[in-house]
Amino acid sequence: MREKFFVYQSALVLQEAPSFVGAEHRVQSMNMYCAGILFNTAILHHQKSIKTGISASMHRAEQLYQTSLQIIVGLPRSNDTVTLIALAATNNLAQIEFENGLVVQASERLRFLVHLLCSLENTAGRVFAVDEFYGVLSNTLLANGVSLSPAA
DSSP: OTTTSOOOOOOOOOOOOTTSOSGGGHHHHHHHHHHHHHHHHHHHHHHHHHHHOOHHHHHHHHHHHHHHHHHHTTSOTTSHHHHHHHHHHHHHHHHHHHHTTOHHHHHHHHHHHHHHHHHHGGGHHHHSOHHHHHHHHHHHHHHHTOOOOOOO
16 A cells, blocks of 8 residues: 555755744744654654664654644644644554554544645645645545455
C-alpha cells in the first residue's frame, strides 16, 4: 500500500505568524511553533522508517504527528501553518494506520481530512503545492476503494 499512498514529506518553514498578533496571542503563537517543530521531527522519523524499515522510527513519527495535532486544537484554521499541520499530520497518520492494518481508524482520519479539504475551498493553493494537494486528495479517494486480500 505504501506505493499508492501519498505521504507529505516537506518540512514546514516557520515564519512569524501575522494572525497571532498581540500579547494575548503569544500562547497561540508558541503552540503553533511547537506543533510545527514536532511535525518536522515526525517527518524525519517517518522518512527514516520508510527508508530503513525501522518500526521504532515509525512509532515515534506517529506519536509526534498525534502530539502536533493535539497542540493545534483550538487554534484558528485561518492561519495557513495551522491548516497545513492539520492536513499533513492527519494524512500521514492515516498512511501509518493503513500500513499497520488499522483500516477503520485510517478511514476515519481520511473522512476528517475530506472535511478539512472541503473547508479550504479556494485557499488550498496557499497551503499546499498543487501536486501535494492532489496527493492528499487521492488518498481520500483511495480510502474509499481499499480492499484487503483474504488470508492465506
